[in-house]
Every structure is written in structure tokens, then in C-alpha cells.
Amino acid sequence: xxxxxxxxxxxxxxxxxxxxxxxxxxSGHRSVSWYQQTPGQGLQFLFEYFSETQRNKGxxxxxxxxxxxxxxxxxxxxxxxxxGDSALYLCASSADMPPYEQYFGPGTRLTVT
Amino acid sequence: DAKTTQPPSMxxxxxxxxxxxxxxxxxxGNEYVYWYRQIHSQGPQYIIHGLxxxxxxxxxxxxxxEDRKSSTLILPHATLxxxxxxxxxxHYPGSSNTGKLIFGxxxxxxxxx
Numbered sequence: 190x191x192x193x194x195x196x197x198x199x200x201x202x203x204x205x206x207x208x209x210x211x212x213x214x215x216s217g218h219r220s221v222s223w224y225q226q227t228p229g230q231g232l233q234f235l236f237e238y239f240s241e242t243q244r245n246k247g248x249x250x251x252x253x254x255x256x257x258x259x260x261x262x263x264x265x266x267x268x269x270x271x272x273g274d275s276a277l278y279l280c281a282s283s284a285d286m287p288p289y290e291q292y293f294g295p296g297t298r299l300t301v302t
Numbered sequence: 303d304a305k306t307t308q309p310p311s312m313x314x315x316x317x318x319x320x321x322x323x324x325x326x327x328x329x330x331g332n333e334y335v336y337w338y339r340q341i342h343s344q345g346p347q348y349i350i351h352g353l354x355x356x357x358x359x360x361x362x363x364x365x366x367x368e369d370r371k372s373s374t375l376i377l378p379h380a381t382l383x384x385x386x387x388x389x390x391x392x393h394y395p396g397s398s399n400t401g402k403l404i405f406g407x408x409x410x411x412x413x414x415x
Contacts, residue, residue: 193345222401232346232389237401245402279345281401288334289395291403293345 190215193294195280201300207268210297214261214282220244221263222291223255226277235278238263267299275301303399304329304392308409314384316415320377324390327371333394335366336403337375339386346389346405349375380413387411 194213202208214221222245223235234247238257255265261282267274277298281291307325314320326335337349350357350364352373357364363376377384389408393399 220401222403224403224405231407232405234402234404239401244398244400247402277343281345281403283401287395288336288351289400290336290348290351291338291346291401292348295345296343 190217193280193282193292195278195294195297197297198295199298199300201302202270203302204270204272206270207266208270208299209264209266210278210280210299212263212265212280212282212294214263214280215284215292218282218284218292219261220283220285220289221257221261222281222283223263223265224279224281225249226279226296227273227275232279235265270301272301275299303394303404304333306390306392306406308388308390308406310407311410311412313412313414314377314380316382316413317379320380320384320411320413322375322377322388322390322409322411323372324375325372326390326392329370329392330394331370332396333392335364335370335373336391336393337362337364338389338391338403338405339384340389340408341383341386349388380411382413382415385411385413 222237237245338346387408
């Protein structure tokens, strides 16, 4: 099976702009989770989508949002970018059965200038 | 999810076994222990999981103490490619919590020639 794919891999944006990142899960996986990784805060959970519904949400401001499509592909959007949003954004998918292990994509490296 | 405690860093000689400890003294009965690793700038990779019994797969072995308050991940013959940050996570993958992993700081394992 193909792994989790994320596009784009690298992105440079300016403060105040918005950005959309895309994630395609492993075929058959309906759960998609998003994480932000920074040197200071480490890996932090953003949100999880399952069957087009947000099932879990982390402690991030409303500028961070996401959605999931009927084919389980997911997008996350960050509006009004701030310098502190520079990070590696990771997407992971998991199957609907135990042990629910997550498979991560390579990430999107976002730099905000 | 229960809090886990890991040493910040460890060294291991190439070809020797790497034993990575994890403390999860407040783990509840339905929480699994998952191990992931992250090689520099890549997405985390699932390694192994366990509930009560010791587990082994092609990558590693997981030893869980009888009281489940701690565990050890064993890489039997470490190679330079095993240099990574290793995360131990205690997680209950219930239907509403499946995709939400809480990562700590992990252990940076340096395998040396």
C-alpha cells in the first residue's frame, strides 16, 4: 500500500497570509490526525477527522482549521499566519481497528517570514 | 492518557542491544503502551505496542513490567540507522480518542560506530 502523502513538502509564506496543506491517508484509513512540530513545543496534536467529522481537537486557536473529504483526504488551513506558525506539520492516518497505530506522512515544512 | 517519563538521551554502540526505558506509573488498565520513533526531519514511525504481555516484531521487542508501571523497548542489534528520537506513549484508543496521541519529549538515541 502507498503510504501517507502530504503536499506541498515545503512552503514559504508571509505574515498575514493563509495556507492550505493537504494529506492523503493510506487507502482504507478513515481517521486522519494533524500535528504541529516545533523545536520549542515538540509534537503537538492539532485535530483529528473521521468520516468527514472532526472527532478531536487540540489546544490551538481558531486560525487553525481542517476538513476531510468523502475519500478521507484531509486539508488543514491556517489563516492570518504568524511567525510562530513556522513548523513541520505532520499528518497521520490510522485504521478503524485495534491497535489503531498511526502512520505518519513526511510532513510539510512551513516557514512564515 | 497517562504521563510517560523517558531519559532525554542515550548512547549505544553499533551492533549492541539498545534498551530504552519508559516510566508510566499512572497508566490505567485499558491504556496501551505505544512506541514511535522519529528520524531527523521525517515523520514519526510506529514501532510496536503492548497492553500487558511482552511483544516482539521485526523491528523491536517491548517488555512491560507485571505492574505495567514501566516498559523497555529493545532494539536487539542497533545500527547507525536507528539513531532517532524514540517516543513512549500511554494511550487508550477508545472510539472518541483514537487519533489523539500526546507526545512527550522522547529519548534521543545516538548509535555510535
